Amino acid sequence: MNNIVHLIKKDFKRKWKNPVVILGFLLIPVIFTMIFGIVFGSSEEQTLPQVPILAVDKDKSFLSQFFITALSQGELKKFVSFKVVEEEEGRRLLDKGKASALLVIPENFTEDVWNNRSAEILLLKNPAEQFLPQIAEEIVDTASLLFSALFSVFNDEVSLIRDAIKKESFTDGDVSSLSIQVKNRLEGISRFVFPPVISLKQETISEKGEETGPSLSVQGYILPAMAIMFLLFICNIVFEDILREKEMGTLRRMNVSPLKLSEFIWSKTITSALIGMICTSMLVVLGIALFSIHWGNLFVIFLIILCLNIMLAGFISLIYSFIQTERQAGAVLSSVIIVMSMLGGSMIPVENFPPLVQKISQLTLNYWGLTAFHKAMQHAPFQEMAPLLVGMLGAGIVFSVAGSFFLKRNLRKGLIR
Amino acid sequence: MTFWTIALNDLKLSFKDKMFFFWLLVFPLLFALIFGLAFRESVPQDQKVTLNIVDKDKSFLSKAMIDELRDEKYALSLLDNEADTSVRALIIPENFSKAILAGKKTEMILRKEEGSNTETSQAASSHIFKAIIKILAKIVSINPQNEDDLVQKYDQHGFERLITIRTELGGKLQAIPSGFNHSIPAITVMFILFTVFMYGGISLLEERNRGQLERTYLSPATFSSIIAGKWIGRLLLGLLQFVILFAAGKFIFNIYLGNSLFSLFLVALFLCSTAAGMSMLFGSIFRKMEVLIIFNILVANILSAFGGCWWPIEIVSPAIRKLSFAFPTGWAMDAFHKLIFFGEGLDALIPHILILLGFTLVFLVLAIKFFNLQRA
Numbered sequence: 001m002n003n004i005v006h007l008i009k010k011d012f013k014r015k016w017k018n019p020v021v022i023l024g025f026l027l028i029p030v031i032f033t034m035i036f037g038i039v040f041g042s043s044e045e046q047t048l049p050q051v052p053i054l055a056v057d058k059d060k061s062f063l064s065q066f067f068i069t070a071l072s073q074g075e076l077k078k079f080v081s082f083k084v085v086e087e088e089e090g091r092r093l094l095d096k097g098k099a100s101a102l103l104v105i106p107e108n109f110t111e112d113v114w115n116n117r118s119a120e121i122l123l124l125k126n127p128a129e130q131f132l133p134q135i136a137e138e139i140v141d142t143a144s145l146l147f148s149a150l151f152s153v154f155n156d157e158v159s160l161i162r163d164a165i166k167k168e169s170f171t172d173g174d175v176s177s178l179s180i181q182v183k184n185r186l187e188g189i190s191r192f193v194f195p196p197v198i199s200l201k202q203e204t205i206s207e208k209g210e211e212t213g214p215s216l217s218v219q220g221y222i223l224p225a226m227a228i229m230f231l232l233f234i235c236n237i238v239f240e241d242i243l244r245e246k247e248m249g250t251l252r253r254m255n256v257s258p259l260k261l262s263e264f265i266w267s268k269t270i271t272s273a274l275i276g277m278i279c280t281s282m283l284v285v286l287g288i289a290l291f292s293i294h295w296g297n298l299f300v301i302f303l304i305i306l307c308l309n310i311m312l313a314g315f316i317s318l319i320y321s322f323i324q325t326e327r328q329a330g331a332v333l334s335s336v337i338i339v340m341s342m343l344g345g346s347m348i349p350v351e352n353f354p355p356l357v358q359k360i361s362q363l364t365l366n367y368w369g370l371t372a373f374h375k376a377m378q379h380a381p382f383q384e385m386a387p388l389l390v391g392m393l394g395a396g397i398v399f400s401v402a403g404s405f406f407l408k409r410n411l412r413k414g415l416i417r
Numbered sequence: 418m419t420f421w422t423i424a425l426n427d428l429k430l431s432f433k434d435k436m437f438f439f440w441l442l443v444f445p446l447l448f449a450l451i452f453g454l455a456f457r458e459s460v461p462q463d464q465k466v467t468l469n470i471v472d473k474d475k476s477f478l479s480k481a482m483i484d485e486l487r488d489e490k491y492a493l494s495l496l497d498n499e500a501d502t503s504v505r506a507l508i509i510p511e512n513f514s515k516a517i518l519a520g521k522k523t524e525m526i527l528r529k530e531e532g533s534n535t536e537t538s539q540a541a542s543s544h545i546f547k548a549i550i551k552i553l554a555k556i557v558s559i560n561p562q563n564e565d566d567l568v569q570k571y572d573q574h575g576f577e578r579l580i581t582i583r584t585e586l587g588g589k590l591q592a593i594p595s596g597f598n599h600s601i602p603a604i605t606v607m608f609i610l611f612t613v614f615m616y617g618g619i620s621l622l623e624e625r626n627r628g629q630l631e632r633t634y635l636s637p638a639t640f641s642s643i644i645a646g647k648w649i650g651r652l653l654l655g656l657l658q659f660v661i662l663f664a665a666g667k668f669i670f671n672i673y674l675g676n677s678l679f680s681l682f683l684v685a686l687f688l689c690s691t692a693a694g695m696s697m698l699f700g701s702i703f704r705k706m707e708v709l710i711i712f713n714i715l716v717a718n719i720l721s722a723f724g725g726c727w728w729p730i731e732i733v734s735p736a737i738r739k740l741s742f743a744f745p746t747g748w749a750m751d752a753f754h755k756l757i758f759f760g761e762g763l764d765a766l767i768p769h770i771l772i773l774l775g776f777t778l779v780f781l782v783l784a785i786k787f788f789n790l791q792r793a
Contacts (some may be wrong), residue, residue: 193557
């Protein structure tokens with residue numbers, strides 16, 4: 001045990017003398033989080049920018065103008081920005097990518113709608129955009145549905161006015177009977193519509209059917225996601241020393257000393273886990289200081305840091321037991337880490353993937369670590385955290401034992417050869 | 418033609434690295450696949466949105482609501498037990514009908530499972546909202562006094578949309594861009610930077626540290642031919658990355674490449690020339706390998722992120738959109754979009770090419786200024 005402690009101290013001293021790489025890998029998640037913060041803001045509710053829509057009014061009539069105005073009023077103003085343009089200019093601007101959609105209201109729009117004939121609005125979407133044109137389509141479609149509903153509700157009254165206009169005679173009696181009819185209709189409507197009697201509430205639940213805690217901020221997602229990816233690289237830096245010492249011959253020298261090979265390997269695993277824990281703790285503190293991330297219960301976070309780093313160190317030790325040279329390590333490890341991070345949610349949230357890929361994601365270390373951090377941030381009860389912590393710790397122990405066994409066997413083979 | 422020999426030799430040395438093809442082909446394609454799947458159409462045409470319904474009221478109006486929700490794009494399933502719901506479920510409360518007829522507020526709940534697809538959930542909520550509008554329009558038109566009155570008149574009051582919407586794509590093309598059409602250009606730009614920075618910068622530092630650069634200078638090669646050779650070597654590396662990824666995009670992911678392959682190539686040429694200049698500059702100013710690697714990772718990622726390679730640039734604020742044009746990646750991405758999605762030709766790309774040329778000149782001049790044959 002003494003030997004292991006000595007080796008750990010020696011490794012710490014060496015890393016302390018040249019901390020550039022570890023600090024660099026520590027800096028990357030912080031910078032990534034900063035970028036995401038700058039781009040998407042720090043709000044816990046993800047917000048999209050206003051959807052720029054161009055509108056061409058070929059009818060220039062009362063209803064067409066009313067339709068366009070209605071689309072840029074009230075709450076909608078927050079989501080869309082409307083600019084009325086001539087068709088040629090609108091198409092030119094859309095082709096330049098200056099708007100997400102171009103709405104074209106056809107000639108005779110008012111006449112058609114007024115006469116209960118269907119009217120078709122054209123919505124040209126920016127082909128280079130994926131999301132904003134869809135929002136534009138949803139908004140315009142809903143508005144047109146509301147307009148249609150309005151005409152459907154007031155169909156009788158509109159018919160009366162239409163007939164009167166056709167007859168070109170509008171007596172005082174007609175006006176008063178129409179007024180009474182409209183008043184009655186409005187009274188009938190107000191019972192159901194002001195406010196609407198049917199509303200829709202949305203809620204998110206966990207897999208167990210309980211309502212979830214507070215939503216995560218952008219930084220709250222990115223920092224742990226990137227941290228896990230770069231912690232794997234940091235673990236790799238410690239284990240690289242094994243191959244370096246093997247190539248330099250210092251390991252052979254150690255082998256003839258009273259030091260056991262297993263002690264040497266376990267010292268690397270423990271050093272790797274300890275450095276990982278220090279780095280993760282620093283990132284947690286930086287997360288609080290720079291990005292005001294609410295990590296949740298700090299004792300739970302400590303447990304996550306402990307279990308996560310044991311798992312990561314164990315995993316890297318296992319991978320190293322199949323690696324012969326430093327060059328191989330660079331190739332294999334970077335491939336494994338990048339692919340695992342990509343699938344495990346360190347680059348893209350797992351819920352964006354198709355179901356099959358989501359299932360594969362669950363096999364990655366990143367997924368486990370990230371899920372644990374997110375649950376802690378959302379104040380999940382300890383019973384919910386416990387399986388994740390036990391899983392990570394168990395996996396870490398199994399990986400470390402297997403890694404130690406295979407690494408010892410392979411190193412011994414290499415040394416004898 | 419000494420510079421040509423130097424350039425080809427650099428390229429040859431890169432080929433010798435076993436990881437080279439992983440970085441050049443396997444990783445980028447994997448990235449493209451994952452990003453393409455993640456940012457695919459929000460509700461793909463061939464995929465139905467799952468919507469479970471728990472009707473606790475089982476009344477005429479709750480059934481009418483379910484009928485309004487029936488649509489070919491939605492896979493509806495009626496469940497008896499609220500606890501059985503998964504993915505997303507609409508819960509129609511008890512006394513739904515009674516409350517509506519009495520003019521009292523009633524609240525339906527759209528329950529989403531944590532981790533369910535956000536876009537499809539939004540599509541579902543929008544679909545439900547439209548169904549509510551249709552139901553309310555009918556109820557208001559009927560203005561029923563009781564449920565029997567409603568049942569009797571409900572079917573007589575058909576609701577037809579007077580105003581409909583036809584959607585088309587803008588631009589000169591009428592191709593529907595898929596997730597891969599978006600992800601391949603972005604991944605290409607990002608990996609051009611990674612490959613050129615990593616292989617170009619690191620090999621320059623290694624050659625300097627091993628004294629190989631100095632040795633080359635002792636040969637008949639002039640300083641300018643060494644600079645030109647190194648720059649062209651890195652440029653070719655980037656172009657190779659571009660050709661491989663766009664060819665894979667075309668033949669594996671069936672992406673649309675626009676009307677002018679020549680213009681695409683020209684944009685890539687100028688982006689690669691900028692990246693080549695940058696990699697030489699970084700390889701010249703840094704003395705430690707590990708610092709250079711970390712710096713390369715950071716710069717490549719920052720340029721990719723702000724240039725619009727990590728996420729669709731449309732979802733960022735207008736200020737960040739403008740900021741993207743401070744980076745060569747922003748101009749390259751915009752040029753690719755113009756060619757691929759809008760079907761533009763070379764004439765629309767003159768500003769892009771001139772600005773990328775400007776970036777190249779700046780970085781090349783700086784690279785020459787800091788270029789050192791000897792180890793410091």
